[in-house]
Structures are given as structure tokens and as C-alpha cells.
Amino acid sequence: MRHFALVALVIVMAALLLGLPQQARAQSGIEVTDVGVFDDFGQHVTFQGRIRSSVPIASATLVFSDNYDEIVRRFPVNIGEDGVVTYRYDVVQNVLRPFVTITFWFEVILQNGETLRSDNYRVQYVDDRFTWQQQMDGSLRVHWYEGEAAFGDALLEVTRRSLNAVNALLPPPPDAPLDVYVYASTTDLQSALFLGGEDWQGGHANPKMGVVLLAITPGPGQSIEMETLIPHELAHVMLYRSVGEGYGSLPVWLNEGIASSVELYPNPDYDQALITASRNGSLLAIADLCDAFPLDASRAFLAYAESQSFVRFLRDTYGTPGLFSLASAYADGLSCDQGVVRALGTSLVSLDTRWRESVLGENVAGVFLRNMFPYLGLFVFMLLIPLIGFFQRRPADGRAR
Numbered sequence: 266m267r268h269f270a271l272v273a274l275v276i277v278m279a280a281l282l283l284g285l286p287q288q289a290r291a292q293s294g295i296e297v298t299d300v301g302v303f304d305d306f307g308q309h310v311t312f313q314g315r316i317r318s319s320v321p322i323a324s325a326t327l328v329f330s331d332n333y334d335e336i337v338r339r340f341p342v343n344i345g346e347d348g349v350v351t352y353r354y355d356v357v358q359n360v361l362r363p364f365v366t367i368t369f370w371f372e373v374i375l376q377n378g379e380t381l382r383s384d385n386y387r388v389q390y391v392d393d394r395f396t397w398q399q400q401m402d403g404s405l406r407v408h409w410y411e412g413e414a415a416f417g418d419a420l421l422e423v424t425r426r427s428l429n430a431v432n433a434l435l436p437p438p439p440d441a442p443l444d445v446y447v448y449a450s451t452t453d454l455q456s457a458l459f460l461g462g463e464d465w466q467g468g469h470a471n472p473k474m475g476v477v478l479l480a481i482t483p484g485p486g487q488s489i490e491m492e493t494l495i496p497h498e499l500a501h502v503m504l505y506r507s508v509g510e511g512y513g514s515l516p517v518w519l520n521e522g523i524a525s526s527v528e529l530y531p532n533p534d535y536d537q538a539l540i541t542a543s544r545n546g547s548l549l550a551i552a553d554l555c556d557a558f559p560l561d562a563s564r565a566f567l568a569y570a571e572s573q574s575f576v577r578f579l580r581d582t583y584g585t586p587g588l589f590s591l592a593s594a595y596a597d598g599l600s601c602d603q604g605v606v607r608a609l610g611t612s613l614v615s616l617d618t619r620w621r622e623s624v625l626g627e628n629v630a631g632v633f634l635r636n637m638f639p640y641l642g643l644f645v646f647m648l649l650i651p652l653i654g655f656f657q658r659r660p661a662d663g664r665a666r
């Protein structure tokens with residue numbers, strides 16, 4: 266039963282030409298019918314079609330790529346007596362990301378040497394272990410399987426507000442579809458990510474695919490979870506769409522700082538974590554949060570708190586245009602420090618200092634002097650030694666002259 270959704274989708278999509286280059290004679294010599302895709306999520310995907318041609322067919326190939334890695338995969342297929350071709354793709358060995366969109370077509374070589382190609386067909390690799398409900402508003406779509414329609418209403422409403430919050434921080438990119446899939450438990454989400462070959466995380470955004478996966482259990486805590494998770498993960502998608510392929514070069518503190526700073530339900534523990542770390546002298550240097558966050562949970566939490574606060578400081582100091590030109594500099598491939606130099610005309614270390622002083626009330630210059638005090642005393646003493654000698658020798662010098 267679970268296969269029908271995919272089949273229906275493919276047949277609808279089969280009528281569309283979907284953007285990939287078409288060979289001019291694609292339709293002149295072959296007819297492709299009965300196109301279908303059957304998937305068993307996390308196990309295999311079976312592609313099927315019936316190819317007919319007035320000239321005998323020498324060989325046929327199934328070709329497909331997806332909107333995650335865009336690798337073009339080619340598989341020779343046998344043609345049955347009735348022109349039926351099938352190919353079973355093993356998803357255990359060659360994982361597909363959940364909800365990735367697959368574009369596929371058939372290529373044939375006729376016995377007269379001519380090469381022909383079918384239309385493109387597009388299908389989404391849906392996690393069909395669950396029966397998804399859907400609501401949409403323009404290009405926004407929310408999907409869930411546990412909870413009433415009101416749960417979907419709430420999801421869509423928070424997604425709209427999240428988009429507004431992100432658009433207030435980043436220049437809105439061109440409109441494009443965005444799908445939010447909400448699993449009812451972390452176990453369900455975890456299994457989907459596991460089957461898709463990804464590590465488990467609290468929420469998951471696949472910016473290139475325009476897909477966000479979350480775990481929110483319908484119930485009393487749903488609002489807080491929605492207002493925390495949806496804007497955060499949606500911001501990752503929109504940031505990717507704003508800066509393009511260079512998204513992968515953004516420092517982690519900027520990427521996570523932007524995502525955390527648009528959360529509609531602010532994390533109440535971030536401020537306390539910052540104050541405590543500031544008092545203890547255990548704040549992490551922003552320059553140490555460029556490539557990765559700490560693995561240790563409490564230091565990772567502090568890294569999120571710092572990144573959020575630092576990004577807000579940058580926004581308040583340089584405005585949203587300054588923040589975006591910084592993101593663009595990084596997307597152009599500049600290093601963590603060089604990006605700041607080009608976009609904001611200062612260094613990351615001095616910004617870090619200004620942030621600690623203005624947001625956390627630290628007196629970094631005073632702290633520096635206090636820490637240096639013993640060395641300063643020694644330095645002054647060493648300066649005095651030759652002077653003492655000079656005054657002691659002075660009468661003798663006088664006599665010599």
C-alpha cells in the first residue's frame with residue numbers, strides 16, 4: 266500500500282519537462298509508458314517503465330541524480346519481451362537522504378546506432394513508514410503524522426513567523442519550496458536519519474534540499490519546541506539560499522549564531538551560561554569556534570550561547586547589512602579572521618574583546634593589566650637596575666672629566 270503515493274506522484278510528474286537538457290530527438294523514436302517508482306524506505310527503490318521503439322533497441326540505461334549530491338548514476342537495464350525495464354537500487358549500500366528529490370530518465374541505443382533519451386521524471390524519496398498529513402501556504406509546506414489538524418495549523422503558523430524573523434535578519438532569497446517534516450518522537454526522527462546515513466542531531470536541516478526534519482511530540486510542550494526548532498533549522502536553509510554554495514565555508518559560530526538568534530522562544534539558560542563563564546574566565550574564544558563546536562555537551566551549550574550573543578552584538582553594531590556582508594565574505598572563501606577584516610574593517614580578536622566588554626561588562630583591558638601586574642613590576646625593577654648603577658657611578662665619571 267505504501268507504494269501508491271510514490272507511483273501517483275511519478276505519473277503526475279511524468280507529464281512535466283523538468284529543466285534538465287533534453288535531446289532534440291528524445292521523443293521521435295521511443296515511447297515510454299507505465300513509469301513508476303516503488304520504494305521500501307531504507308531498503309531499496311525500484312524504478313520501472315515500458316519502452317517501445319519502431320527500431321529494435323540494442324541497450325537501455327536508467328539514469329538518475331538527486332538534489333543532495335547531484336551525482337549522476339547510470340545503470341544498464343535489461344529490456345523484457347514487452348519492453349518492460351526495471352531496476353532495483355539498493356539503499357542499504359548506497360544511502361539516499363530522506364525526502365531527497367530524484368530526477369531520472371531512460372537512455373536507449375537503437376540497433377541503428379542512434380541514442381535516444383526519455384523525458385525526465387521526478388519523484389521524492391518519502392519516508393513512507395508514516396502516513397503524512399500536509400498543510401501549505403505558498404511555498405511553505407508542513408508535514409506531520411501524529412496530532413490533529415490544529416497541530417498542523419500551529420506548525421504552519423510558527424513556520425510563517427519563523428520565516429519573517431529570518432527575513433528580518435537576512436535579505437530574503439528568491440522564493441523556493443520549503444518542506445518541514447515533523448516526526449512525533451526523537452526515536453522516529455533518529456531512525457529516519459540513520460537510514461539516510463546521517464548522524465543523529467536534535468533537529469536537522471538539509472539546506473540544499475530545502476528540507477527540515479524535526480521531532481516534536483503533540484502536547485503541552487509543543488509550542489516551545491516549535492518556536493525553538495523551526496526558526497533555527499529554517500534559518501540554516503535560508504542562509505544557504507542567501508549566500509549560495511559558499512554556505513559550507515561559513516564559520517560555525519556565524520552559522521549557528523544566526524540560526525540561534527532567530528529562535529522565537531529564546532533559550533532562558535543562555536544568559537546565565539554566559540554570565541557564569543565570564544565570571545569564571547571560561548568563555549571560549551570566538552576564534553576557536555570557527556571550524557567546529559566542542560564535543561563536550563556543556564561546552565557545546567556555551568558555544569551556542571556565545572555564538573548567539575556575538576551575532577546579536579554584530580547585528581546591533583553593524584546592522585543587518587554588515588552581518589550579511591560578513592556572511593558573504595566567508596562564502597567567498599575568506600578565512601575566519603580575513604572575513605571580518607574585509608567586511609567590518611577590524612579583527613575577530615578585537616571584536617571578541619568589544620563584545621565581552623559591551624555585552625558581558627568585562628573590562629578586558631583592566632583584566633589584562635591585572636594579569637600582567639607581576640610582570641610589570643619585574644619590568645620596572647629591571648629598568649631601575651641600570652639607573653641605580655648610573656647614579657652610583659656618577660661622581661667617579663665627574664672626576665674623570
Ligand SMILES: [Zn+2]
Pocket residue numbers: 497501520521524
Ligand atoms: Zn543549527
